[in-house]
Amino acid sequence: MNDCKILVVDDEVRMRKLVKDFLIRQGYDVIEAGDGEQALDLFFEDKDIALVLLDVMMPKLDGYETLKEIRQYSQVPVIMLTAKTDEKDELKGFELGVDEYIAKPFSPKILVARVDAVLRRSGVTGDAVLEVAGIKVDKSAHQVFIDEKPVDLSFKEFELLVYFLENKGIALSR
Numbered sequence: 001m002n003d004c005k006i007l008v009v010d011d012e013v014r015m016r017k018l019v020k021d022f023l024i025r026q027g028y029d030v031i032e033a034g035d036g037e038q039a040l041d042l043f044f045e046d047k048d049i050a051l052v053l054l055d056v057m058m059p060k061l062d063g064y065e066t067l068k069e070i071r072q073y074s075q076v077p078v079i080m081l082t083a084k085t086d087e088k089d090e091l092k093g094f095e096l097g098v099d100e101y102i103a104k105p106f107s108p109k110i111l112v113a114r115v116d117a118v119l120r121r122s123g124v125t126g127d128a129v130l131e132v133a134g135i136k137v138d139k140s141a142h143q144v145f146i147d148e149k150p151v152d153l154s155f156k157e158f159e160l161l162v163y164f165l166e167n168k169g170i171a172l173s174r
Contacts, residue, residue: 004050004119005029009039009066010081011058015104019053019081022108023115036061040069047142047155049076051119054098056082056089064096071097073156075163077122079114081106130165137162 006028010016013034020030031046033039037060043049052070056063067078079100080093090101099118102111130137136145142158144151153161164172 005031005046005048006115007031007033007039007042007046007049007052009033009036009052009058009063010055011035012055015055018108019111022112026112026116028115035059036063036066036069039066043070043076044073044155047158051115051122052076052078053081053115054078056080056084056093064092067093067096067098074159077118079118081111130162132165132168135161135165137165 006023008016008019008023008030009032010019011034016032016034020032023030031042031049033042035058039052039054040061043052054063054066058066061069063080063082067080070076070078075097077099078097079102080098081102081104082089083104084090085103093101099122100114102114130139134147136148137143137158138145139162144153144158144161
């Protein structure tokens with residue numbers, strides 16, 4: 001149904017399994033990481049992650065530091081899923097660029113609904129292929145073709161091209 005890949009990052013195995021099971025039932029492809037370092041390795045290795053579900057309190061590298069690192073290279077949607085419910089913690093998450101903040105304990109059905117909403121807003125579930133002036137971009141396969149010839153782009157170059165094509169005709173700031 002969705003075919004979107006979601007990275008679930010939490011040091012609690014039971015929590016990852018619960019979230020994974022609900023997301024898989026909705027047709028999402030799920031990969032898991034037990035800490036921030038492993039999450040970053042998977043994120044930069046797997047170029048087609050559509051969304052990251054990120055816990056805050058983890059060993060090695062916490063969720064805030066993981067989010068900072070992701071935001072240096074990507075605007076992929078990120079949902080914080082955490083037991084840290086203080087206003088200052090939530091505000092810190094939003095300041096760092098999180099798209100949604102969900103407090104534990106949570107309803108798995110509400111979690112899935114929020115995942116759907118964030119992906120819808122981010123345009124991930126929209127057109128998977130963009131075509132403009134001989135340039136064809138397959139977002140789901142992360143492939144670019146110019147006049148039917150494949151072009152190799154870095155992850156950042158690919159993201160920028162997609163961003164420019166999705167915002168054609170709009171004056172953009174730096």
